Amino acid sequence: MYSPGETCTIDEMLVAFRGRCKFRQYIPSKPAKYGIKIFALVDSKVFYITNLEIYAGKQPDGPFSVSNKPLDVVNRIVSPVSKTHRNLTFDNWFTSYELVSHLLNEHKLTSxxxxxxxxxxxxxxxxxxxxxxxHSSTFGFQKNITLVSHIPKKNKVVLLMSSLHHDNKIDESTGVKQKPEVITFYNSTKSGVDVADELCATYNVSRNSKRWPLTIFFAMLNISGINANIIYRANNDNTRIKRRHFIKNLALSLIQDHLQIRRAHVNLPRQLRKRIADFTNEPTIEPPQKIPGARRRCQICPSKKDKKTTHTCHACHIYICPEHLISYCENCSNSMSINEESED
Structure with a gap:
């Protein structure tokens, strides 16, 4: 449904969960601290979530037993963009010379x-x-891979590896810090997964569960809402709808068919049926006329009282017992009828 941009990010998301789960992870750098770790491939510019893989730890021998090494994880997760000449950005848990060479040679992807x-x-x-x-930098070059060592602070060194950059250019916009273009490019594309994780935590399915499959299901709903909003904006350039309003409209449209089915139930309270009709913009079904001599339970009293009556309300036609009945004399009744006719 959506083609990612030229730069993508691979990183880990953490779905908040504190119930029982053998592969629950503790990541102190994440706001939730405890949860289920998911490796994600995300567009670095618009934050469309392209591919996911749940980290389930070491599984017993069988079809679900897969390697969790960084090279193998990336090799599986880049399948949607393989051989498309895009660029991937990831942190030091993934980066290695073997991985960068493998992506370049086997998947035709720079990193x-x-x-x-x-x-x-x-x-x-x-x-x-x-x-x-x-603020000095040291460069090392091979045929297709560049290694950069930069000193941003005293006694601290930052190392980066790139198969996209092949020169020693310095970004002049960084001023006295003299950062190489490799570092500024990394800083501009590294936060794709972090932003997507933040979006999942905002305006989300706010329902906690102690069952991890249900938590994963809610996470998929949140991710689907983010992706749907991105596709909607891409197809409607002139529409600037807020994400909060988009998710609200999406949720209401998803229950539209259910409301129509529920409205057809005979035993549904009249007030609720009227609210559903107002929401679906459908004409309100006129209540059945009173059957002479029929006795029904009072619809205002609790059902356990089981008060039967033949009286109905003049306005909404619900059955009411004498406790909730207000009587008018003939003159008041006539004046009320005249007022109603004038309003009509």
Whole structure:
């Protein structure tokens, strides 16, 4: 239904959950802290969620036993955009020389990601800060992959690997910080999954559950609402509807058929039937006329009292017992009839 843009982000989402689940995760950097981890492929610009994979830990031997190594996870999740020459951005948990080479050669995808210092392919000169100036950068080039070491603060080094950039350009807009273009590009595309995770937590299906399959189902509803809003905006350039209003209209439209079926029930209270008719913009069905001598239970008294009566309301035609009956003399009744006719 939607084709992602030229840059995508791969990262982990955390669906808040504190019930019993063997693969529940603790991620202190996330607002929810505890929950079910989901790897996501998200458009970096409009935050359309393209592909998902639940992290279920180590599974027993069988069809659901898959490798959870970073290279294998990325290899499975990039299937919708494989061989499309897009760029992927991910953090240091995923980034490795093997992964960047594999994406470039097998999937025809470029990638940019931060790198941990414990990777064996990193030369020692890229890790140390001794003898280097503040805000300085060191570049290393291969045929298709570039390694960057930048010193943003004293005694701190930031490592990035890229198969998209092949030069040592510095972003002049960063001023005295002298950040390479690789870093500024990474900063502009790294937050796709984080924004999608934040959108899921705003105007969401606010229902907690201790059953993890139901929690996953609610998460899919939230993600579907986000994607539907993105597609709607893409197809209606002149419409600037707020996401809150879009989700409300979506929810009301989803229950439209159910309301019509429920409205046809004979035993539905008249007030509720009238509210449904007002919502669906359908004409209100006129109540049946009173049958002479018929006795019905008072519709205002609790049902346990079981008060039967033959009296009905003049306006809404519900059955009412003498406790709720108000009598008028003949003159008052005539004046009320005259007023009603004048209003008509």
């Amino acid at each position: 940019v990601g931060t790198l941990r210092k414990n990777k064996k392919q990193i030369p020692p000169g890229f890790i140390t800060t001794r003898g280097k100036e503040l």
